[in-house]
Amino acid sequence: MTEVETYRHRLGMETRRSVLGDAHVDRAIANSTDFDEPFQALITEAAWGHVWSRPNFTKRERSIITIALLAALGQDEEVAMHVRATANTGASREDVREALLHVAIYAGVPAANHAIKIAKRVYEQMDAE
Structure with missing residues (x-):
């Protein structure tokens, strides 16, 4: 993971938790497997760390x-x-x-x-x- 990806993941996780709540995110993480972990990382970084974290809306x-x-x-x-x-x-x-x-x-x-x-x-x- 690059430094930018690490930053986006941290920012995404913070935003994801603020929107969906800790319980939901904790369940998603607990239910994650080797198969879907790359998908979880993608949505955390892209959806939550890029789009949902933008200041425009x-x-x-x-x-x-x-x-x-x-x-x-x-x-x-x-x-x-x-x-x-x-x-x-x-x-x-x-x-x-x-x-x-x-x-x-x-x-x-x-x-x-x-x-x-x-x-x-x-x-x-x-x-x-």
């Missing part, structure tokens, strides 16, 4: 964008994970609702409808906790 803004993109792509587990992460990013339920309305227009009503069901389920779980 707030974590709230990145959260909203990410949820919309994941919903449009039909990435159900990732939608749920990032809706849960709004507790750490500052994105409100209204923000998520507005993002999913955009998904309906620009990516299709079925994608938005499904993501709304996921968000409702996650919010119910969060309220129960």
Whole structure:
């Protein structure tokens, strides 16, 4: 690992933990194997250390964008994970609702409808906790 990669990994891990929470990241690390460790390093450095750590958007803004993109792509587990992460990013339920309305227009009503069901389920779980 080069010094830049080491820096990006540390920065990425800090950002990843601040968005997803220590429990989620600790589980991901604990469940990592030799097979997926390179993938974990990639997302920590690239997604979290490069993109999510940039100063141009707030974590709230990145959260909203990410949820919309994941919903449009039909990435159900990732939608749920990032809706849960709004507790750490500052994105409100209204923000998520507005993002999913955009998904309906620009990516299709079925994608938005499904993501709304996921968000409702996650919010119910969060309220129960």
